[in-house]
Amino acid sequence: SKSINVAVIPGDGIGPEVIAEAVKVLRAATAAVDTELSLTEYKLGAEHWLATGETLSAETLEQLRSHDAILFGAVGAAPGDTRIPSGLIEREMLLKLRFSLDHYVNLRPSKLYPGVPSPLANPGAIDFVVVREGTEGPYVGNGGALRTGTPHEIATEVSVNTAHGVERLVRDGFRRANERSRKHLTLVHKHNVLVHAGHLWKRTVEAVAAEYPEVTHDYLHVDAAMIFLVTDPSRFDVIVTDNLFGDIITDLAAAVTGGIGLAASGNINMDHTAPSMFEPVHGSAPDIAGQQKADPTAAILSAALLLQHLGLAGQAARIEQAVEHDVATRAGATRTTAEIGDAIAAAVS
Ligand code: NAD
Numbered sequence: 001s002k003s004i005n006v007a008v009i010p011g012d013g014i015g016p017e018v019i020a021e022a023v024k025v026l027r028a029a030t031a032a033v034d035t036e037l038s039l040t041e042y043k044l045g046a047e048h049w050l051a052t053g054e055t056l057s058a059e060t061l062e063q064l065r066s067h068d069a070i071l072f073g074a075v076g077a078a079p080g081d082t083r084i085p086s087g088l089i090e091r092e093m094l095l096k097l098r099f100s101l102d103h104y105v106n107l108r109p110s111k112l113y114p115g116v117p118s119p120l121a122n123p124g125a126i127d128f129v130v131v132r133e134g135t136e137g138p139y140v141g142n143g144g145a146l147r148t149g150t151p152h153e154i155a156t157e158v159s160v161n162t163a164h165g166v167e168r169l170v171r172d173g174f175r176r177a178n179e180r181s182r183k184h185l186t187l188v189h190k191h192n193v194l195v196h197a198g199h200l201w202k203r204t205v206e207a208v209a210a211e212y213p214e215v216t217h218d219y220l221h222v223d224a225a226m227i228f229l230v231t232d233p234s235r236f237d238v239i240v241t242d243n244l245f246g247d248i249i250t251d252l253a254a255a256v257t258g259g260i261g262l263a264a265s266g267n268i269n270m271d272h273t274a275p276s277m278f279e280p281v282h283g284s285a286p287d288i289a290g291q292q293k294a295d296p297t298a299a300i301l302s303a304a305l306l307l308q309h310l311g312l313a314g315q316a317a318r319i320e321q322a323v324e325h326d327v328a329t330r331a332g333a334t335r336t337t338a339e340i341g342d343a344i345a346a347a348v349s
Pocket residue numbers: 014018073074075076077078079090094260261279280281282283284285286287288293294295296298
């Protein structure tokens with residue numbers, strides 16, 4: 001029988017609460033097909049840094065590399081927490097993992113499941129996937145500051161876009177569009193202002209499109225795309241976009257499809273040169289942490305993406321079906337994080 005070896009990083013805030021439920025479901029889904037699941041927990045995040053001073057050591061990174069995949073909860077301190085510099089854990093741990101393990105495809109599906117209330121009056125059928133670039137853009141961290149604290153301060157964050165990085169991401173978007181029924185790809189950028197990066201993206205889409213004659217494609221400036229995400233979200237099938245636009249688009253996409261508690265993601269190394277990492281789109285939600293109020297569905301759907309990536313597509317689909325059933329029957333009920341996890345785990349066993 002098959003065996004899979006997963007590193008688990010629960011993190012901070014609601015991270016451990018939602019990951020406990022995702023692990024329950026992962027255990028049930030693998031046991032049902034006689035797949036041996038080996039889990040190793042890594043304590044990383046803001047609390048771990050406060051206790052040990054480690055953000056992500058070279059040694060821990062090497063240990064993480066030895067796993068087939070990583071299941072990640074959320075990290076980050078509460079906004080008012082002055083003990084932890086803002087961005088320290090996000091940059092030195094989470095982004096360091098995405099960059100070091102070459103997670104260039106940040107895959108974020110958005111689907112409005114039947115029976116799930118949307119804040120939109122007429123949502124229509126929403127089912128698209130955002131293919132967000134994961135290793136470049138303004139996230140690279142090569143900005144700088146001059147004359148800090150003076151009236152002449154200059155602060156820059158430089159967006160890095162390489163031909164190699166844009167092409168592999170766009171190619172992945174077309175590949176995914178080609179596998180979907182509508183076969184449509186939308187590039188979202190802002191080439192009317194960000195002309196250098198924007199034109200690299202646009203040229204790359206035109207070039208790769210020639211290899212996918214069945215896939216139609218269009219372009220939207222990111223500001224207008226946000227209008228359509230609210231007024232006509234069913235027009236989208238596959239969106240390709242850069243790292244920062246993708247971050248913002250996917251929180252709005254989550255909101256229109258029933259909330260951030262349902263939004264899953266994969267940070268995927270499509271070349272399989274390092275383990276991919278699966279995590280809910282949301283953060284550590286300090287406002288509701290420790291109260292069993294967090295919705296574990298996003299983490300559970302992220303575990304499904306993990307199984308799909310490791311070749312267990314049947315069990316991934318089973319989890320998605322269990323979620324689809326669970327969310328359809330939620331209206332009015334208030335359940336704890338663990339009760340939701342128990343119900344979904346029972347349905348996949
Ligand atoms: P957040 O996603 O943590 O929370 C935004 C809002 O959504 C909050 O009201 C929260 O209660 C709610 N929410 C989030 N997840 C939920 C769930 N599963 N069920 C129900 N409600 C949920 O975003 P934020 O408040 O901007 O960030 C908090 C911290 O998390 C910050 O330190 C930030 O840097 C970090 N963060 C980490 C990640 C990550 O680890 N991938 C992602 C985003 C933010």
